[in-house]
Amino acid sequence: MTNPFAIVCENVGSSLARRGTLSMPNRKTIETPAILIYTNAGAVPHLTRDIVQSMLGYENLALNISLGHFIKFPGTYGLKKMEQNIQEFAGLNEFPTYLSVQDSLNPMPHHFNDKSTVSVWDSAGRRRIEVQDYELFVKQAAPDLFECLGDTLQSSVSNKRADKSINRSVQHLDNLIGLFGEDSNRKLFASLEGGDLIDKRVSMARTVSQRPVAGFAVNGIREDSYSDDVALLTNLLKRVYGELPVDKPRLLHSVGSPRMILEAIANGTDLLDGSYLTKLKYKNIALNIPFEIYHHQEATEHSQINSIMINISNVEFKEYLQPISSQCPCYTCSKYTCAYLHHLLITKEMLLPTLLMIHNINQYQRFFSEIREQITKQTFDNYKKKIDNLCKSNPVTI
Amino acid sequence: MPVGTQGSLKGILPEQLESLDCKLMLGNTYHLGNRPGIKVLESVGGLHKFMNWNNGLLTDSGGYQMVSLVKMSKVSEEGVEFRSPHDDSLMLLTPEMSINIQSKIGADVIMQLDDVVSSLTTGPRVEEAMLRSIRWLDRCISAHKRKDQHLFGIIQGGLDLDLRRKCIKQMTQRNLPGYAIGGLSGGEEKDQFWRVVSLCTELLPANKPRYLMGVGYPLDIVVATALGVDMFDCVYPTRIARNGTALVPWGTINLKRQSLCYDKQPIYPDCCCYTCKHFTRAYLYTLLSMDEVSALSYISIHNVAYLLSLMQNARTAISNGKFPQFAETFVKTLFPDLDYPVWVVNALNSVGIIL
Ligand SMILES: [Zn+2]
Numbered sequence: 001m002t003n004p005f006a007i008v009c010e011n012v013g014s015s016l017a018r019r020g021t022l023s024m025p026n027r028k029t030i031e032t033p034a035i036l037i038y039t040n041a042g043a044v045p046h047l048t049r050d051i052v053q054s055m056l057g058y059e060n061l062a063l064n065i066s067l068g069h070f071i072k073f074p075g076t077y078g079l080k081k082m083e084q085n086i087q088e089f090a091g092l093n094e095f096p097t098y099l100s101v102q103d104s105l106n107p108m109p110h111h112f113n114d115k116s117t118v119s120v121w122d123s124a125g126r127r128r129i130e131v132q133d134y135e136l137f138v139k140q141a142a143p144d145l146f147e148c149l150g151d152t153l154q155s156s157v158s159n160k161r162a163d164k165s166i167n168r169s170v171q172h173l174d175n176l177i178g179l180f181g182e183d184s185n186r187k188l189f190a191s192l193e194g195g196d197l198i199d200k201r202v203s204m205a206r207t208v209s210q211r212p213v214a215g216f217a218v219n220g221i222r223e224d225s226y227s228d229d230v231a232l233l234t235n236l237l238k239r240v241y242g243e244l245p246v247d248k249p250r251l252l253h254s255v256g257s258p259r260m261i262l263e264a265i266a267n268g269t270d271l272l273d274g275s276y277l278t279k280l281k282y283k284n285i286a287l288n289i290p291f292e293i294y295h296h297q298e299a300t301e302h303s304q305i306n307s308i309m310i311n312i313s314n315v316e317f318k319e320y321l322q323p324i325s326s327q328c329p330c331y332t333c334s335k336y337t338c339a340y341l342h343h344l345l346i347t348k349e350m351l352l353p354t355l356l357m358i359h360n361i362n363q364y365q366r367f368f369s370e371i372r373e374q375i376t377k378q379t380f381d382n383y384k385k386k387i388d389n390l391c392k393s394n395p396v397t398i
Numbered sequence: 399m400p401v402g403t404q405g406s407l408k409g410i411l412p413e414q415l416e417s418l419d420c421k422l423m424l425g426n427t428y429h430l431g432n433r434p435g436i437k438v439l440e441s442v443g444g445l446h447k448f449m450n451w452n453n454g455l456l457t458d459s460g461g462y463q464m465v466s467l468v469k470m471s472k473v474s475e476e477g478v479e480f481r482s483p484h485d486d487s488l489m490l491l492t493p494e495m496s497i498n499i500q501s502k503i504g505a506d507v508i509m510q511l512d513d514v515v516s517s518l519t520t521g522p523r524v525e526e527a528m529l530r531s532i533r534w535l536d537r538c539i540s541a542h543k544r545k546d547q548h549l550f551g552i553i554q555g556g557l558d559l560d561l562r563r564k565c566i567k568q569m570t571q572r573n574l575p576g577y578a579i580g581g582l583s584g585g586e587e588k589d590q591f592w593r594v595v596s597l598c599t600e601l602l603p604a605n606k607p608r609y610l611m612g613v614g615y616p617l618d619i620v621v622a623t624a625l626g627v628d629m630f631d632c633v634y635p636t637r638i639a640r641n642g643t644a645l646v647p648w649g650t651i652n653l654k655r656q657s658l659c660y661d662k663q664p665i666y667p668d669c670c671c672y673t674c675k676h677f678t679r680a681y682l683y684t685l686l687s688m689d690e691v692s693a694l695s696y697i698s699i700h701n702v703a704y705l706l707s708l709m710q711n712a713r714t715a716i717s718n719g720k721f722p723q724f725a726e727t728f729v730k731t732l733f734p735d736l737d738y739p740v741w742v743v744n745a746l747n748s749v750g751i752i753l
């Protein structure tokens with residue numbers, strides 16, 4: 001029984017940030033903290049696989065796939081019939097894959113769950129998933145890592161409903177551990193529930209902390225309920241993670257803005273999902289994270305260019321013949337001007353979301369790489385402070 | 399030539415198009431003149447740079463879009479008068495302005511402004527449009543200053559073979575680097591369509607490229623190639639891709655069809671495109687069922703690759719003296735029950751290809 005996760009280095013300072021590695025058989029090792037890139041049916045939205053391979057920071061790229069995207073078509077039956085696992089079916093090649101139950105962009109409201117089933121959205125509507133259905137799908141699909149079924153609370157609830165959620169989720173976990181045996185240790189992430197009720201979350205974490213699983217996934221956090229008061233998230237994560245073994249990876253779903261990511265990592269989060277980047281695309285926003293934070297940035301003639309997020313729809317860009325960021329080495333910035341991106345927006349061309357996704361994913365791949373570097377150099381706290389200040393002075397709501 | 403109306407090809411990056419060995423694409427002057435506007439295109443150094451496209455570009459004159467898209471357009475000897483779609487002001491596009499705009503867009507091949515009438519129009523208006531197109535061609539030639547751009551004339555004359563003859567006689571005297579056959583593909587009978595094409599290719603000089611405007615279905619392309627046409631534009635492969643439809647030798651398949659949901663084959667097993675090498679119909683079906691936009695890119699890539707390789711095969715067949723066999727196999731595959739359309743039989747017959 002080998003632990004797929006190893007901590008390489010911990011930040012010395014006020015934060016609990018840590019750097020680690022996550023290894024899976026036949027896959028490149030993922031360095032953490034890392035982002036799992038959001039996919040729709042295994043595809044990074046708007047990007048064909050050749051673009052993913054050639055234009056993203058391919059080195060540390062792991063994908064988050066969602067159960068609902070595959071459960072109807074091809075489904076367990078189709079995969080079996082075609083004699084394929086999910087990697088082969090979706091042409092995922094060597095990318096490490098993490099299977100989550102809910103789609104972070106479109107989670108199922110919890111009132112559809114019952115004692116023995118969890119509901120997800122498939123391509124046609126709602127589908128109930130029993131533990132046995134899930135077992136068969138996972139065994140055929142063979143993702144590198146997979147999440148436990150959880151009765152994930154998507155909004156505020158009573159104590160009683162939270163207890164029910166926790167009981168059901170623990171039951172699902174124990175059932176799956178029974179069905180997967182040894183594999184649970186290497187592949188299964190326990191789903192941590194409790195909604196907004198911190199005490200409930202702590203009690204669930206305590207209950208499952210010693211289960212033989214590969215890691216833990218915090219579900220049911222809505223970023224906007226914490227963005228006004230980041231301390232609430234800090235408190236929640238501190239207490240939940242405090243119950244968990246230190247040597248297992250922690251995944252936090254649905255938290256994704258630069259500021260919240262730093263907060264999550266500062267409290268010991270190792271993995272985040274990338275659904276936020278897909279949300280940015282809908283708002284036509286390009287990230288502009290300053291990487292060499294210690295270098296003084298030259299002020300440019302465009303006020304927007306100095307902020308951490310740039311809205312392409314701004315009319316200022318109509319004739320602005322510079323890339324989003326002259327320091328960004330991504331394909332979009334090396335080939336296209338803001339004027340072109342703005343033009344694609346005005347003419348509603350499909351290429352805009354493609355170019356924005358390429359840029360934004362590159363930004364996040366570099367952001368995470370920078371974070372790992374800062375942890376190693378023991379300068380993470382300082383880095384976080386600088387980005388925090390920048391985000392505070394340029395508030396952009398998503 | 400795939401069509402990138404607004405300065406981008408729908409669903410395909412320039413580098414992906416280059417890797418399909420696409421050498422020439424089309425941009426629409428009318429659309430680009432509106433947005434982003436000539437000022438931006440000029441200051442960025444032309445459309446090639448703006449859209450990151452290093453291979454050949456062709457732009458149309460802008461006249462056709464104006465007549466077909468703008469309700470209030472009116473043609474006079476001076477040019478095409480129209481209401482600006484933005485501020486409703488009255489504007490005028492003259493042959494000189496069209497050339498000037500195209501010189502700033504910077505395409506490698508540019509088109510004259512012509513007086514376009516629908517192929518279904520009859521009566522004196524057809525002749526008037528043809529004669530005016532010749533006069534406008536002369537004005538375009540005088541206005542044409544950038545000698546690194548090839549200016550093509552456009553043959554008009556509707557379905558009237560005599561008018562076409564007159565137009566060709568006049569325009570070929572101007573000794574242009576290439577000629578387009580305009581005013582077709584507007585809903586005319588196919589039997590009339592091919593006869594006009596055939597007449598034009600017969601009379602146009604053999605050593606100049608002939609571009610058949612607005613024709614893009616694979617069958618029409620193969621038949622027109624048999625008749626001696628050299629260039630085509632087609633929005634068809636990317637347009638049908640957006641409905642989930644893919645081109646195959648026997649016609650099309652729609653990847654939203656549920657019968658394909660467990661189909662492990664690629665779209666077309668003999669295709670060498672990226673999509674066919676990496677993905678099954680079943681996976682494309684799943685992507686489409688989840689409304690994933692990249693599915694449309696995958697299908698567009700296949701469709702463009704399919705048409706480009708169809709033309710590559712036609713060129714190889716011509717080089718090897720085997721074009722008749724190529725055309726015959728193509729048509730037979732498309733109509734396995736041998737129920738060939740009469741116009742196809744007649745058109746191919748006229749050049750000695752007997753089905
Ligand atoms: Zn960039």
Ligand SMILES: [Zn+2]
Pocket residue numbers: 665666669670671672673674675699700701703
């Ligand atoms: Zn193909």
